[in-house]
Amino acid sequence: MNIRRHRAILLAYLGMIVLLLLTSVVAPGFLSATHLRSTVVLAAFIGIVALGQTFVIIGGGIDLSVPWVLNSAAVLMTLLAGSQDAPLLWIVPVLLAAGALVGMVNGFGVAIFGVPPIIMTLAVNVILQGGILVYTGGAPTSTAPKAIQFLAVGRIAGFPVVLILWIALAAIATILLSKTAFGRHLYAVGTSATVAEFSGVPTLRTTVLAYTLSGFTAALAGMLLTGYTAQAYLGMGDPYLFTSIAAVAIGGASILGGSGHYIGTIAGALVLTILTGLLPALNLSSGALLIVYGVVILVTVSLASEALSGLSAFLPRFGRSRGPSA
Amino acid sequence: MTELLNATAITKRYGGITALSRADFSARAGEVHALLGENGAGKSTFIQILAGAVRPDGGTVTLAGSPYRPRNPQEAQQSGISPVFQELSLVPDLTVEENIWFRREPLSAIRTVRARAMREATLELFARHKFPPIRPDQELRRLTLAERQVIEIAKALSRDPQVLILDEATSALGPQETEWLLGLAKGLAEAGRLVIYISHRLGEVRQIADRITVFRNGATVAAYDTHAVDDETIITDMLGRRMDRLYPERKSTASQTVALGLRGFGVDHRLADIDLDLREGEVLGVAGMQGHGQRELFQALFGIGGSRGTVEVWGKPKTIRGPRQALTGRDGLALVPEDRRNHGLLLSKSVRENLTLSVIQRFTRFGITDPKRESALVDEMIATLKIKTGTPEQLAGTLSGGNQQKVIFGKMLLTEARILLLYDPTRGIDVGTKGEIFQLMRDLAAKGYAILFYSSDLAELVHVADRVAVLRNGRLAAILEGEDNSERQILRAALIETRAA
Incomplete structure (x- = not known):
C-alpha cells in the first residue's frame, strides 16, 4: 500500500530480530521454546492494550485512560465473580461493554467538545482510579475465576490460548485498518481532520469508534491479565500506559497520527517484552533496571518513530522544493 | 544599461x-x-x-x-x-x-x-x-x-x-x-x-x-x-506548442430546471438577502472584492458554519448541516475549496487515497473494500482529468499545483453530486492546466452539472461563466449576462453603489 509504512514496519521487525539475537548471546537459553512462549504471552497483553491505542493514535489522538480502564475491569471482574466461573458469562460482556463505553465518552469529549485528547483521557483515567479506590476501599480483591485463568495461561494442544486470542484480534485489526471504510477514514482524520471533514468523512463517528475500541481492548486486557496473575490488584494497569504507546511508536506509527499499522504494533509489543526479559540478565538492581528500560525505550522510539515518520512529515515540503513544481 | x-x-x-x-x-x-x-x-x-x-x-x-x-x-x-x-x-x-x-x-x-x-x-x-x-x-x-x-x-x-x-x-x-x-x-x-x-x-x-x-x-x-x-x-x-485558446467556446447549455435555488440566504452579518437561481447546465459566476461574502456563500452552501434562508436543491428544500451531508446522494453539492493544501488534499497520502476519500462506499462490499474496483475508479479519473502522476501511489504533496487541483476535482467528481461549488479553482495554476479546467467546467455543464464558480480573476468569470452574480458588502449587487458580463461592469457593480441592480 504505502512504501514508507512498509519500511517502518519492516524496520520494527528487523529490530526485533536483532534484539532476539543479542539476547541469545547475553542470556543463553533465552531462545528456548519455553522462554519464547512466555515472552509471546507477555507480549500479548501489551499487544491487546496497544491494539486500541494504535487506532486512537492513527486517528491523531492518544488514550491515557488505558491503565485504569484495564485496572477497573480487572478489579470489578474479581469482585463481581467472587472466584466463580458461572457469573463470568454476564460479567465479561458487561465489563467489555463498560470499557467500550468509557472509550466512547473519551471520544465524545474529544470529538464533540474539543477537549484535547491528553486532558480528556487523563481526566477519565484519574476519575476511574478514584472510583475504584472508593469502591474497594483500597483493599485487594479475591482470586481470579478458573475460566479466566485458562484463557490467560492455558494451552490448547500446547498452544497458549491467549496467543490464539491475540492472533484473532490482530487479524480483525488488520482487516479494519486495511480493508474497511472505517480504516480509510481513520487515516484521513489522523492526517488532517479538516481535509477529512471537507471530504465528507464522518470524522465524529470515526474518532469515537477509535476511542471506543481502545476502551474495549483495555478492559479485555485487564481481565486476561487478572487471569495471568491470578489476582487483580491496584496499579496493575500502570505499566501499560507507557508500553501501549511505545509499542505503537516502535511499530512505525507517527505519534502525530495518520500513519502506522497494527502489524507494526505487534513487533513493538514483542520488542518491549524481549527488552524486559533481557534487562534482568544484566544483573541490575530493580531501580537501575527501570532507568535502563526507560532510556532504551526512549532511544528505540526516537529511532523508529522520529527518523521515519518525522522525516515523512517533512516529505511534502521536501518534495516540493525538489519536485517539478514551479 | x-x-x-x-x-x-x-x-x-x-x-x-x-x-x-x-x-x-x-x-x-x-x-x-x-x-x-x-x-x-x-x-x-x-x-x-x-x-x-x-x-x-x-x-x-x-x-x-x-x-x-x-x-x-x-x-x-x-x-x-x-x-x-x-x-x-x-x-x-x-x-x-x-x-x-x-x-x-x-x-x-x-x-x-x-x-x-x-x-x-x-x-x-x-x-x-x-x-x-x-x-x-x-x-x-x-x-x-x-x-x-x-x-x-x-x-x-x-x-x-x-x-x-x-x-x-x-x-x-x-x-x-x-x-x-x-x-x-x-x-x-x-x-x-x-x-x-x-x-x-x-x-x-x-x-x-x-x-x-x-x-x-x-x-x-x-x-x-x-x-x-x-x-x-x-x-x-x-x-512550446500553439495553445488553441485559453478559454473554451461558451455555448449555453442551461436548461430551465433550477438546480440550486436560494431565497433570503444569509450568514450572520456577512451575507444577507441572497436570492439566486443556479440552473442545470449553467456556469454561474460569482464575483466580489475580497471579503464581500463570497467565501461565506460557498462555505455555508457546503454546510460549514450556519446559515439562514431557504435552499432548494433540484426543486426540494434541503438543510445542509455539514460537508458529509452536502456531498451525499444525487442531490448533493461538492466543493472545490479555496485552500488546496489545508482543506482540499491529504498531502502526505497518495493520489489514490485522496481521489477516493469521499466515495469509499462505492467500492466496499459487505464492509470490505475491493482494491480492483478502487483502482478502476482511480485509473478512470486520472485518465479523464489527465492528472500527471507517476503512479496512483505517488504522494499528492509531490504533484504540481495544477495536478493537485485536478485530484481535488476528481475526488468531487467521483461523488454523485451534480452541483459543483468551485472557489477560485485556478488560483496559482499554470496556463495549460487553467485551460483544461475551463474546458472541463464547460463539458460538465453540458452534461447537466450546475456550477457555481467564484474567481478572483475577473477575466475568467467574463469568459467562462454564463452569468455573473456580483456581491458587494454581503449582498447581491447585480447579476450580469450577455454584453454586461464584462470586467468593467463587474468591477463597477462590486465597487460602486448602484440603484438599478
Whole structure:
C-alpha cells in the first residue's frame, strides 16, 4: 500500500530480530521454546492494550485512560465473580461493554467538545482510579475465576490460548485498518481532520469508534491479565500506559497520527517484552533496571518513530522544493 | 544599461529529474522583470537558488558584477535579495509586527523587545509603501489569506531589498490589493530596485513588467521587452506548442430546471438577502472584492458554519448541516475549496487515497473494500482529468499545483453530486492546466452539472461563466449576462453603489 509504512514496519521487525539475537548471546537459553512462549504471552497483553491505542493514535489522538480502564475491569471482574466461573458469562460482556463505553465518552469529549485528547483521557483515567479506590476501599480483591485463568495461561494442544486470542484480534485489526471504510477514514482524520471533514468523512463517528475500541481492548486486557496473575490488584494497569504507546511508536506509527499499522504494533509489543526479559540478565538492581528500560525505550522510539515518520512529515515540503513544481 | 543580476547556464538536478538545465536570466536595476513559465518549468527552483534556499549544480550568478553564491537564505537577504513566496512563512500565533520583524526585533540593552520602536518601524513601513489598512497588533491567525500575503510582502520589504522577488504574490489577493501591489512593484522599480515578478496572470504582467523571460522545461526559451511582444507569442513560448485558446467556446447549455435555488440566504452579518437561481447546465459566476461574502456563500452552501434562508436543491428544500451531508446522494453539492493544501488534499497520502476519500462506499462490499474496483475508479479519473502522476501511489504533496487541483476535482467528481461549488479553482495554476479546467467546467455543464464558480480573476468569470452574480458588502449587487458580463461592469457593480441592480 504505502512504501514508507512498509519500511517502518519492516524496520520494527528487523529490530526485533536483532534484539532476539543479542539476547541469545547475553542470556543463553533465552531462545528456548519455553522462554519464547512466555515472552509471546507477555507480549500479548501489551499487544491487546496497544491494539486500541494504535487506532486512537492513527486517528491523531492518544488514550491515557488505558491503565485504569484495564485496572477497573480487572478489579470489578474479581469482585463481581467472587472466584466463580458461572457469573463470568454476564460479567465479561458487561465489563467489555463498560470499557467500550468509557472509550466512547473519551471520544465524545474529544470529538464533540474539543477537549484535547491528553486532558480528556487523563481526566477519565484519574476519575476511574478514584472510583475504584472508593469502591474497594483500597483493599485487594479475591482470586481470579478458573475460566479466566485458562484463557490467560492455558494451552490448547500446547498452544497458549491467549496467543490464539491475540492472533484473532490482530487479524480483525488488520482487516479494519486495511480493508474497511472505517480504516480509510481513520487515516484521513489522523492526517488532517479538516481535509477529512471537507471530504465528507464522518470524522465524529470515526474518532469515537477509535476511542471506543481502545476502551474495549483495555478492559479485555485487564481481565486476561487478572487471569495471568491470578489476582487483580491496584496499579496493575500502570505499566501499560507507557508500553501501549511505545509499542505503537516502535511499530512505525507517527505519534502525530495518520500513519502506522497494527502489524507494526505487534513487533513493538514483542520488542518491549524481549527488552524486559533481557534487562534482568544484566544483573541490575530493580531501580537501575527501570532507568535502563526507560532510556532504551526512549532511544528505540526516537529511532523508529522520529527518523521515519518525522522525516515523512517533512516529505511534502521536501518534495516540493525538489519536485517539478514551479 | 548595466545588468544587476546575471545568471548563466544554471543547472539543478534532483536525482533523475532535471529542474533547471542551463537556464539564463538577466535583469537590470530599475525594472520589473517578469519570469513566466508553466508549472514545472523551473521557475521555483530558480527563485530558490536566488533566495539561497537551494544551491545550483552548475552555472554562475553575478550580482552587481560580483559572484553571488549564497549558502543560505540569510546570506541572500544580506546581499539584498528578498523573496516573497507563495507558501506563506508566517507564524500564526504572533502578531503582524512580530512577524514582520521576526528575529530582527529592535532590542533594548537587556535584549528585550522594544515594543514602541517596533510599532513605529511597522507604521513607518506601512506608510512608506501605502499598505492596505491592517492593525500591527493583530494576531496573524485572525487575518484573511489575502492579508497574510500582504504581511508576507511587508516582511520582505522591511529588509529594504535591492531585489524583490514576488512569486505568485497576487494569487491570494483581491482586486484592490492586487492593484496596490502592482503599483508598489512599479514604484520600487522607479526607485531603482529590481522586482522579479512571477505570475500566471498575463494581464498583470503586461501592466507592470518592462521585460519578460520565459522558462520552459528548465531552460530559457525567450526574453523580450513587454511592449514588443503579444500574448499569443508569450503563451506559445510557455507551452512550446500553439495553445488553441485559453478559454473554451461558451455555448449555453442551461436548461430551465433550477438546480440550486436560494431565497433570503444569509450568514450572520456577512451575507444577507441572497436570492439566486443556479440552473442545470449553467456556469454561474460569482464575483466580489475580497471579503464581500463570497467565501461565506460557498462555505455555508457546503454546510460549514450556519446559515439562514431557504435552499432548494433540484426543486426540494434541503438543510445542509455539514460537508458529509452536502456531498451525499444525487442531490448533493461538492466543493472545490479555496485552500488546496489545508482543506482540499491529504498531502502526505497518495493520489489514490485522496481521489477516493469521499466515495469509499462505492467500492466496499459487505464492509470490505475491493482494491480492483478502487483502482478502476482511480485509473478512470486520472485518465479523464489527465492528472500527471507517476503512479496512483505517488504522494499528492509531490504533484504540481495544477495536478493537485485536478485530484481535488476528481475526488468531487467521483461523488454523485451534480452541483459543483468551485472557489477560485485556478488560483496559482499554470496556463495549460487553467485551460483544461475551463474546458472541463464547460463539458460538465453540458452534461447537466450546475456550477457555481467564484474567481478572483475577473477575466475568467467574463469568459467562462454564463452569468455573473456580483456581491458587494454581503449582498447581491447585480447579476450580469450577455454584453454586461464584462470586467468593467463587474468591477463597477462590486465597487460602486448602484440603484438599478
